[in-house]
Amino acid sequence: MIKVLFVLVIVVFLAQIVRVFEISSKIKNTKNEVSDSSNNINGIFLLISGIGLLVFFFWQRAEWMDQTLQISASEHGPIIDALWDTTMGLIIVVFLLLTPLLFGVAFYFRGRENRKASYITHNNKLEFFWTAIPAVILLALISYGLNVWGKIVNQDTSDAMVIEVYAKQFGWTARYSGLDNTLGAANVRFVGGTNELGVITENTKDKQIKDLEDKINKLENDLITISSAGKRKLIQQRIEKLQKKKNTLLTYFITTPKENLIAGEDDIVVKELHLPVGKKVLFKFRSQDVIHSAYLPHFRVQMNCVPGTTTQFAFTPTITTKDMKKELDNDAFEYVLLCNKICGNAHYNMQMKVVVETEEEYSNWLSNQTDKKIINL
Known part of the structure; x- marks a missing residue:
């Protein structure tokens, strides 16, 4: 956070310097004439800005790359990560190619007194080039993304454990389907x-x-x-x-x-999600008030919770909470369910703890929740 504030201070500082020069120019009543000297100065500043942008990019990558996608803990996670890597890789390559080109061309062709700009209304070949290539690339990415999404949503859920996740401002409640694996x-x-x-x-x-x-x-x-x-x-x-x-x-x-x-009589209502590792889970989402978005980042799961309708998402957790703590060397780590759609003034605090454990641990936990069955409420 301190580093981010430092960058913001530098940006504000540079903006104030520019503003001082503008005010100084007005006080001295100097004419704002365009000359080779002013074009050279502006060109150099533009080139420095381009270099600064590239340096800022690599600095951000070094500082926060580990915050983009953390370790995947679901079966479908790797194909989501592959899609992410492909998309972000393409974006970064294009950025690193076009940014130096953009700032370099702008500097090289800066205004000069003995140079006159060409007036070109259009160029069919160029327009075809810069329209067709992005269109083909986007078509390939969209097709790839739809293929990945199809694999995720078109799973066989006949043997999945059914759990309802209920959203309302500003909290989550889970309902387990009981021994019959059917929600009431x-x-x-x-x-x-x-x-x-x-x-x-x-x-x-x-x-x-x-x-x-x-x-x-x-x-x-x-x-x-x-x-x-x-x-x-x-x-x-x-x-x-x-x-x-x-x-x-x-x-x-x-x-x-x-x-x-x-x-519905054996359904169990709880405020903390427990999931057995390696067991497919079918989440059914409902909302009581506004649109929420259930987001489990480590499981690569996100689905809107819409009032008046039920949405669903199936996945299989692959790493227990204990194993993830060891992997990250962080005893304070917990899986969490977040709301990823701004739903009101306490949206930031809308979360639920998720525990992934062995089948035996899960069974022991579930057996202690009999007092939370609907029939006992």
Whole structure:
């Protein structure tokens, strides 16, 4: 951070020097005449700027290259990394070829009193050259990228462990599908109390209906003791609203297939993700409020969480948290799930710890989560 601030200070310093020269010129009333001398000075400054840009590039690469893509910890990670290396490699090669050419040509053909610029409206061959070559390269990159994406999303997920990742401002909640490996039905209208994911089951319906009926009964009792017409009207409106919500919940419950109601009873709701190493996982993403983006950088996973719909992403973790700590020689390391789409003022703090462990460790952890089953909420 200190080095970045140092670079910013230098940029501001140079900008102020330029500004001082401009103000000094106005105070002295000197005419802003173009001459070979001024063109030479500007040309030299431009050339220095180009050299500075290249030096800055190599300095950034030396300082922060290790922060671009950290070690991949998923089966599909290597093909993502290969796509990244190909794309960034091409960009860097083009940058290193064109930047010296751009600044060099600008310096070499700087203005001179005995030189007159040519006026060219167009050049068909040149335009074809600089349009066709980038188009072919981009077509190849896009085709390569689509091929990689196809391999990632078109996986066989029949044996994958199903986990729901639920997003809301500003936190994550995970729902494991239980022994049947099937997530129960859920709807945002059922969100309330301890049922923060809106899972629809017999017991969540009973609890929420009872809660609504208790509120309705209390309001009806208040109607008996209140004589003000205005207050009575407001209470009656609240009763009607609660009754309407009760009818809505009952409608959703009745229209939900029984097998989906039963499937939700053994679902487990937790605030920390645990994954067995080497086991394929199918994440199903939902959002309660705005669009979020679930991002697991070490697993090369990113998927939007969209209100009103479900998205999904399958992958297989390949390195346990313990092994990654050893690999990085960092005992403080943890895998993390982040939100990668600005979703509000606490977006920066929207994250969840992810633990990758052996099958035995995962089974032991899961067996201790029975109190978090939907049926026990």
